[in-house]
Amino acid sequence: MSEIARIGCISHIYPDQTTVKICGLEFSVMEGEKVVILGPNGSGKTTLLQHLMGLLRPVEGEVRVFGVDPSKHFNDIIENYGVVFQHVEDQLVAPTVWDDITFSPRNYGYPEDKIESLANEIIERIGIADLKTKIPHYLSGGEKKKVALAGAMIAHPKLLILDEPFEGLDPKSKHDMLMLLNEFNRIYGTTIILTTHDINIVPIFADRAYVMVRGNIILSGAPQDVFTEAELLRSINLEPPLLTVLVSGLRDRGVSIDYTNDQEQLLDEIVALIKKP
Amino acid sequence: MSEIARIGCISHIYPDQTTVKICGLEFSVMEGEKVVILGPNGSGKTTLLQHLMGLLRPVEGEVRVFGVDPSKHFNDIIENYGVVFQHVEDQLVAPTVWDDITFSPRNYGYPEDKIESLANEIIERIGIADLKTKIPHYLSGGEKKKVALAGAMIAHPKLLILDEPFEGLDPKSKHDMLMLLNEFNRIYGTTIILTTHDINIVPIFADRAYVMVRGNIILSGAPQDVFTEAELLRSINLEPPLLTVLVSGLRDRGVSIDYTNDQEQLLDEIVALIKKP
Amino acid sequence: MSHIHLPDGVIPVFWWVVGYVLTAAMLGLAISRTNSTEARRKVPLLGIIAAVMLIGQSIPLGFIPFHLGLAVLAGIILGPWLGFMAAFISNMFLALIGHGGITVVGLNTVVVGSEVIIGYLLYNIFRRATVEHILPVILATALTLIITIAFMIGVVAIAQVNPALVLMGEDAGAIKDSVVVDSPVALSLRRFVTIIVPVAAIGIAIEAFATGLIVRFILGVRPEIVGAPARERER
Amino acid sequence: MDIAFIDNLAYNRDSVMHRASAVSKVLMVALVIAAVVISTEVVVFIMALAFLLMAFLISNLPVLRILPFAGYALVFSLVFAVSSTGGGITPLVIMLKAVTAAVAMLLLITTTPYPQIFALGRKIFPTILIDAMLVTYRSFFILMEQVERVIIALRMRGAYSPLRVAGNLNIMGKVIGHGFIHAWELSENMQNAMLIRGYRGGMPVSATRKYSIKYSLLPVLLGASVLVVAVFA
């Protein structure tokens, strides 16, 4: 497994002189990893992602994706990216859903039959066959996210970058989207980097989580490792997922029980403890 | 306590002939109540709120707010409303935060010194004194929501309507906003109606919850009553809050334990059961 | 504000063909002037400013029978070449929703396009004279409109159309009331002047004032949009 | 607003006319306009209008709500007609010319989605113009929705008093300024999205429904017969 992305201590100055420094623990993503970035509003998550995409160029520090500086070699590595922005609305640019989904491969000059088979595959998998001939402005919010995701995934990109993809989705749609991401990661080895405010996503999805506060990456590691830092999380007003909190609470009260992400397993263990003679 | 809002079986036809029927259980809100509306994407939550605000006129059925039809007597009751829309950006219309917060009372012709004291009070309470002179466009998502809320609350409206106010907020901002809403409800007796996809809000906030599916109000009642309908909730892909699920799970496994919204209490009870000789 | 709502079939063929030829020449020039990588980056901005012009034209300013044209603003933001293209696109769209004939798109583009270009030039001249931004915008808008309206009266006079139609052409109802009903015969020049000059003056004043208000707002928020130095945000 | 109404009819309805190809309908408009340009015979226009109305009747459209759009043409041609001096053409003919062309155009746009029409322009116009037009089309809806939301917010915040002109203008200035900033931000976002999605020029446009050659004959025949009559009448 090789490293796909890395960010050193970078700083960026927006046109109005707002300076965002992204520093702290090292940010590094390996091939095939599923990475979740957490952090309060304004902590620099979107800024970090935009550097990874090569859309911003740091005034200081280094960004490397696929071994190069993405802002300098944008066109060389661009085909490896699939991106869903926070405002999906703004990324659906083509006049029909089909045109939008096939936008990237067409621009990369794929042959027509290849495009067609790729598009049909992703449409099938995401379950939006009935939207094919629709136009973006007649779609609901959830449907727009799905179409954007299809457009991002069509060419099986190596790296998928998603900025708050679950925002505004109902629990079922969110769940479906998570399943889909997991499936792609499994089948194509897609590396996935996403941001979210929903900490409950982490234990069921992430291989690795980063926690940012005011540009500082203050925590990094596997979900369990991150969540056991309950004090630190609370100090930045992140509440660990409830299951973790409950297990911690039981352990604090002297019950010997293991951390788990599976509620059925937890229940069984508790019941076993209660029924124990 | 008198009734503030009521919706009979209404139907609405959007310009593209999409017909939304809102029906099922009766929708009724009493003075001082905190009401949460849940439901999947496209189930008609926003449509319902827009009827309450008098922005849409039903082709069938009746809407009554403050005893009148809001679409007909819009100007008579408008001063009683405070509204935060799903897209807050579009409701911050003035060039500075101060101008924006004082926007409504100025339109209602309040005297200048009254406006000033009202504005200072709300700014104090929401804790955004340092934003006063800023430009709304440069605020973070969370800050924008707070400014919008300040603008909605400044004239102490009787009825506060919030469409997915927590979307895009980090957990701390969400918590702060909830506390603030509770405080207003307590101090001014403000009636609050909000929609959300976050079911965990319900047990800690709502006096009453409504669950909508495809325009049908299929559940209504106090949070505990709604959540014990786990089967029904699951059938529409809503997962009850985790604590409720865990308690249900324990009860299913033959442990006798009460429903609670307090995790500490739950933990104590479990520990008591385990330690019981 | 000056966009001709003329239907198809009333202007002599020669003139609308001339309009198209001029437009094609200007578009050709505009496209050769924008380098292609730059152009590709600017496609969204170009398309969106054209959409903004369209929206300006489809929202009535309250009960006043005027719509904003926003051509000068487009010129300031896009520059003359992309601005001309935006004028073409918004006119094409207007024809495709039945506001004005398809044959007049060429002439309309010449009119609105010259507003864009003249507005851009005047704004830059006036701006050099002062550090201020709003006054130059207002002056440039007003002066541009005076020039282009005069020019347009020329165009329509050649095309044998009553000039009254053009200046009041923003609102069909207004014309019906003020022209059709009381005037079965051609308007005399004097009557034309007494009716039209005040109307045009009001129109110009509104557009200039509104453009000034818009720019004032932009300067307060994202000054770099209108070419002013970015505002430092106090944090 | 008109754009949204028309777009919805062209896109969400279905009929023989909707299934005729975009080329055939553009051709129809071109032929009708050619007839309008060359003819001065009332019968020609009566016939053309009758044909067009018949086409409307089989097009499953709310004809009574669409035809008023031709009112623009009617009113403006009326003004032209009553005030034009000489030329030998009667006012009636001028009005008929304008209305006939307008009705043909309305038939085209209420049965053909805009992108399909732009796509035909690819052969004539440079890529940047067509792509920008497609962006205009897409962003029009995004921006219009935003404008609607802003207006709703204004109403809910008590800023809708028709009595205060100066105040209204001031608010309008703010609202439009606000809209402008949004438009600018939208263009930045779209630009980023297009870059990262590999945009190299040439936005694809595919059909949103199956076009039928059989149905396409209808508008072509309509236009051709109008022109033929115009030439020989």
Ligand SMILES: Nc1ncnc2c1ncn2[C@@H]1O[C@H](COP(=O)(O)OP(=O)(O)OP(=O)(O)O)[C@@H](O)[C@H]1O
């Ligand atoms: N275009 C911009 N111009 C100026 N400042 C900006 C811009 N975009 C972001 N910022 C600032 O940079 C900082 C980091 O913002 P960023 O959008 O990266 O945060 P975020 O973690 O994505 O927040 P959220 O959870 O609200 O999306 C914030 O202080 C923000 O105000």
Ligand SMILES: Nc1ncnc2c1ncn2[C@@H]1O[C@H](COP(=O)(O)OP(=O)(O)OP(=O)(O)O)[C@@H](O)[C@H]1O
């Ligand atoms: N302006 C509109 N034009 C046409 N149809 C609409 C419009 N607004 C909403 N709808 C339709 O009405 C139905 C209810 O939509 P509504 O926005 O009320 O749902 P919602 O419960 O608020 O969903 P969400 O959780 O995504 O905000 C949906 O089928 C939607 O597609």
Ligand SMILES: [Mg+2]
């Ligand atoms: Mg962000």
Ligand SMILES: [Mg+2]
């Ligand atoms: Mg909604």
